[in-house]
Amino acid sequence: MRKKLLSTLLAAACLLSANAQSLEAYPSHWFTKMQWNKIQVIVRSKTEQLSGKKVSVNYPGVKLTGVDSFSNKRYLALQLTIGSSTNAGVIPIQFISAIDTLTLKYVIKPSRSGRGTQYAQGVRSSDLIYLLMPDRFSNGDPTNDAFNNMQDVVANRSNPLNRHGGDIPGVIRQLDYLKDLGVTTVWMTPVNENDMPLEKESAGMLSGYHGYWFTNQYQIDPRFGGNEAYKKLVETAHQKGMKIIQDAVYNHVGIEHWMNKDAPALDWINRWPGYTGSNHKEEVLFDPYASEKDKKQLLDGWFVPHLPDVNQRNPYVANYLIQFAIWATEEFGIDGWRVDTYKYCDEPFLNRINTALLKEYPSLTMFGEAWTNSVSGNAYFTRNQMEVPFKHNMLGGVDFPMNGAILEAINQPEGWTQGINRLHMTQAQDFLYEQPLNNCLFLDNHDTDRFFSMIGEDINKFKLGIGLLLTLRGIPQIYYGTEILMKNFKNPSDAMVRLDFPGGFAGDALNKFTANGRTALENEAFNYVRQLAGYRKKSLPLQIGKTKQFLPVNGVYVFTRTHQKQSVLCVLNRSNEMREIPFKAYEESFTGFTKAVDVLTGEVVSQSLKVGAGQFKIFELKAK
Numbered sequence: 369m370r371k372k373l374l375s376t377l378l379a380a381a382c383l384l385s386a387n388a389q390s391l392e393a394y395p396s397h398w399f400t401k402m403q404w405n406k407i408q409v410i411v412r413s414k415t416e417q418l419s420g421k422k423v424s425v426n427y428p429g430v431k432l433t434g435v436d437s438f439s440n441k442r443y444l445a446l447q448l449t450i451g452s453s454t455n456a457g458v459i460p461i462q463f464i465s466a467i468d469t470l471t472l473k474y475v476i477k478p479s480r481s482g483r484g485t486q487y488a489q490g491v492r493s494s495d496l497i498y499l500l501m502p503d504r505f506s507n508g509d510p511t512n513d514a515f516n517n518m519q520d521v522v523a524n525r526s527n528p529l530n531r532h533g534g535d536i537p538g539v540i541r542q543l544d545y546l547k548d549l550g551v552t553t554v555w556m557t558p559v560n561e562n563d564m565p566l567e568k569e570s571a572g573m574l575s576g577y578h579g580y581w582f583t584n585q586y587q588i589d590p591r592f593g594g595n596e597a598y599k600k601l602v603e604t605a606h607q608k609g610m611k612i613i614q615d616a617v618y619n620h621v622g623i624e625h626w627m628n629k630d631a632p633a634l635d636w637i638n639r640w641p642g643y644t645g646s647n648h649k650e651e652v653l654f655d656p657y658a659s660e661k662d663k664k665q666l667l668d669g670w671f672v673p674h675l676p677d678v679n680q681r682n683p684y685v686a687n688y689l690i691q692f693a694i695w696a697t698e699e700f701g702i703d704g705w706r707v708d709t710y711k712y713c714d715e716p717f718l719n720r721i722n723t724a725l726l727k728e729y730p731s732l733t734m735f736g737e738a739w740t741n742s743v744s745g746n747a748y749f750t751r752n753q754m755e756v757p758f759k760h761n762m763l764g765g766v767d768f769p770m771n772g773a774i775l776e777a778i779n780q781p782e783g784w785t786q787g788i789n790r791l792h793m794t795q796a797q798d799f800l801y802e803q804p805l806n807n808c809l810f811l812d813n814h815d816t817d818r819f820f821s822m823i824g825e826d827i828n829k830f831k832l833g834i835g836l837l838l839t840l841r842g843i844p845q846i847y848y849g850t851e852i853l854m855k856n857f858k859n860p861s862d863a864m865v866r867l868d869f870p871g872g873f874a875g876d877a878l879n880k881f882t883a884n885g886r887t888a889l890e891n892e893a894f895n896y897v898r899q900l901a902g903y904r905k906k907s908l909p910l911q912i913g914k915t916k917q918f919l920p921v922n923g924v925y926v927f928t929r930t931h932q933k934q935s936v937l938c939v940l941n942r943s944n945e946m947r948e949i950p951f952k953a954y955e956e957s958f959t960g961f962t963k964a965v966d967v968l969t970g971e972v973v974s975q976s977l978k979v980g981a982g983q984f985k986i987f988e989l990k991a992k
């Protein structure tokens with residue numbers, strides 16, 4: 369009798385201590401009424417073997433249809449089906465063995481209302497995206513700059529490679545500045561937890577301030593304000609009529625991620641006998657002569673030594689990533705995705721994840737960063753008009769080919785294939801895309817030299833670039849600080865093009881978020897962006913109009929954007945002289961127009977357009 373009592377007491381004690389141990393679950397919770405209602409919950413214990421335990425789920429409308437174990441016995445994958453009429457609540461999931469029982473309290477939350485109208489709205493060519501790095505933009509909460517229980521404990525603004533303390537509350541603080549500039553959508557470099565130590569890169573010991581070293585997809589980094597701050601940002605942006613794009617990384621994780629250092633099975637990561645980096649050559653995916661060895665190295669080689677390459681051919685990994693993307697859209701209420709390192713990911717997986725997101729959220733949009741310099745390459749990674757062995761289904765791409773062409777048109781003299789002819793030729797190849805309007809058009813970003821430096825710090829060329837950005841087809845994206853003429857080349861490191869926005873941090877000598885803090889030249893640049901963005905916001909031709917471009921002649925490149933009965937005519941004069949162009953040369957774009965209004969000055973002209981040397985002009989055409 370005493371023996372039995374003792375064993376009962378022991379069992380109770382075991383139960384208590386076992387329950388006290390934390391079980392992690394991925395996804396951390398799920399939602400009612402989702403299309404994706406067969407979920408795979410990866411359960412992880414840091415200390416105790418889970419495989420072999422009996423799993424019990426007792427909740428109305430939730431069925432456990434499978435339990436899979438891995439070579440690492442501290443993991444299980446539970447297959448749960450959540451019925452369409454299942455109520456929100458807490459599901460007790462028990463892991464039972466002869467000696468103890470562990471309980472995971474798994475939460476099912478109500479799904480959001482307003483799908484496609486209040487969130488998951490999609491970001492389109494009618495929008496203007498502002499790309500910023502939260503660590504470098506604005507510090508709204510100095511108490512979260514560093515944490516002693518994280519691997520990188522440094523916040524030090526004097527070192528460009530360290531974390532600087534900027535965060536999501538800082539972004540919230542500047543939403544009105546962005547809205548005033550004409551921005552409709554904020555894209556932040558990733559805000560997911562990057563609990564990584566400093567890592568050696570060519571420039572020195574680098575922190576994960578840029579956010580691309582995920583250690584937990586389900587946690588927003590506390591140094592950016594955590595999940596609650598992110599929810600508040602999305603909510604505040606939506607209240608202001610703005611949208612949020614999230615930056616996804618499917619290709620790799622930080623080396624400290626459990627997926628690598630405590631993997632459920634070794635094949636969650638693409639592993640090589642010795643360190644093997646990617647060859648970064650996307651051509652091998654569409655080259656009819658490519659070698660299989662080169663293709664494998666592009667896809668499975670690691671991006672850098674501290675970023676293990678994720679094996680998306682493993683069905684558990686693929687489901688993990690798909691559920692993460694759906695979960696984040698639902699949990700935070702974001703509106704679109706930018707997908708990092710697109711060309712390095714398993715191609716069938718990419719189509720699967722896009723399909724799952726669009727099935728769940730038909731209005732959602734996404735674009736991928738394939739970073740390829742040919743139009744055919746960029747089109748390959750999107751929905752396209754080409755006959756190729758693999759057809760991608762991505763809506764759009766980060767438009768590096770047009771970026772190169774715009775810079776060439778601004779910086780180089782006209783030649784048969786150079787200068788404005790390169791821009792004309794590049795755009796001519798839009799026939800390869802299913803929908804070129806889905807491409808993200810940009811002058812610079814966090815991975816390139818800054819635009820103002822690339823154009824020799826010339827304010828006239830700045831206006832040409834901004835003019836083209838906001839009138840050519842696509843979803844325009846401005847990189848933070850470009851509007852106030854922030855400059856630098858990526859020398860000696862990328863950090864030089866990722867400096868702090870002046871005024872975003874306590875103690876800054878100047879606050880360039882305000883007109884008073886900016887120089888006359890900076891205000892000229894800011895006001896130019898704001899005025900043109902304001903015009904674009906009202907102009908359906910510039911947002912969604914059909915493009916017609918005319919062969920460059922005598923240093924002048926002309927294109928029109930037409931929607932129904934409205935037409936806008938843009939003239940880039942890269943010659944050294946004033947050019948006067950008769951209306952009749954462009955009659956085919958707008959039959960019978962009799963006058964044109966310069967959209968920036970309001971000047972009304974008739975019969976001919978005069979455009980000065982080195983100028984870009986935008987005219988709205990009027991019948992009378």
Ligand SMILES: [Ca+2]
Pocket residue numbers: 507508509510511512513533534535591
């Ligand atoms: Ca902070």
Ligand SMILES: [Ca+2]
Pocket residue numbers: 619666667668669677678712713714
């Ligand atoms: Ca890869």
